[in-house]
Amino acid sequence: MRNVLMAAAIASLAGAASADVYGDATGELFDNNFTHLDIVSVEVTNDASFLYFDITVAGDLDATNWGKYLVGMDTGREAGSTTGGWGRNISWGAGITDYVGSWADDGGSGAGGELHALNGGAWALTDATYLAGTEIMGDDTNHAAGTQRIAVSLAALGLTVGDSFGFDVASTGGGGGDPGVDHLSVAGMSTPGWGDMSTSGAFLSYTVVPTPSSLALIGLGGLVAGRRRR
Ligand SMILES: [Ca+2]
Ligand SMILES: [Ca+2]
Secondary structure, three states, X not given: OHHHHHHHHHHHHHHHOOOXXXXXXXXXXXXXXXXXXXXXXXXXXXXXXXXXXXXXXXXXXXXXXXXXXXXXXXXXXXXXXXXXXXXXXXEOOOOEOEEEEEEOOOOOOOOXXXXXXXXXXXXXXXXXXXXXXXXXXXXXXXXXXXXXXXXXXXXXXXXXXXXXXXXXXXXXXXXXXXXXXXXXXXXXXXXXXXOOOEEOOOOEEEEOOOOHHHHHHHHHHHHHHXXXXX
16 A cells, blocks of 8 residues: 555655646748647756756758757846847846757758857857767657757756746747747747847746655655655
């Protein structure tokens, strides 16, 4: 019976660290032929070391050779900047301190990305999948279903359990002056065309949670302590 109770406690606690899913409208682009740029949802999770962004779009990412996906984050490390993100024609609303620039444009295998951080008001490259690849990693496992997964080091972002940060996700093209074709934070059309700046809406928020394994250990400790008291 005790084992059953413990197993149930572990299972329920593991479930407690479930993902946060942020939905977006679909078919709201200036050109809805770009299904691989049409954000459907973004799921955010974390483990002890990494933050995971699962960016799901309407199209098949194995079939595209030019999609780019930006994640702008405001961790509060320093005053954020409204510009940044590979020089794209985007105004990041309240301002960002860190951003991921990622791509799924190799026609079917691999997902890459760069992590950039604001340092004294200037953008600097922290790491990339083609460099050390320890602070940022890409995963193309679910590309056929339209999901680009990016893992970012919590330590690199200066985040620990209990910290909250604001963020927005934007899809864009391969040109330096391209706008955010779709923003997670914007329910309507994000830009009327390639030549017009896009602007973030109110940032979404995510809070870094304890990992399932640490929660399970806390749960087990509580059960053992409870038994001793009896
Ligand atoms: Ca969308
Ligand atoms: Ca949108």
